[in-house]
Amino acid sequence: MVDERLALDRRRCDRARVARDARYDGRFFSGVLTTRIYCRPTCPVKPAKSRNVVFFPTAAAAERAGFRPCLRCRPEAAPGTPAWRGAGATVSRALRLIERGFLDDGKSVEALAEALGVTPCHLRRLFVRHAGASPRAVAATRRVQRAKTLVDTTALAMWAIAFAAGFGSIRRFNAAFRALYRRPPSALRRARRATASSRSRRPHASHR
């Protein structure tokens, strides 16, 4: 019960953000209004001024509000969100099903609600309250996050990443990726290689 409120307590979030407190990693994300980028509390980039920062309980909520993931602290690599523990068994079970791809293969939120023994309305309410986003938005964020992790950590072909991450087609994968990162996944892989090779020369590179 404390967890969710903790994650949304602005002053505590901001203290954790400025201190780069690793204990809060995964508990909230901070969005910078001037750049429209969202970060983990542990982001290595110089913290933005507090008045320009807003907080979200999940990555899906930040994206729903129009923020893009930071390419430095990589929100997709944040640990599972303990804040969700306070959300109860239904949300936890829903998350596990979404994580296993329940909403990736054409099944509806209605089917998810039925599998959980609640009404679709109730399920949506629970998600909005605890995650700041609908089950479908959470599933969409997780798909792109899985893909981004594979882009970053493997040499897999893009088509293989698309299917491994739960996208029904390459076209959808590219569209979702472009919508969020404003560039195709292949460009991100090239950018990462370039950054890795020039990091020693530019230790204070900022957000991109």
Ligand SMILES: [Zn+2]
């Ligand atoms: Zn960041």
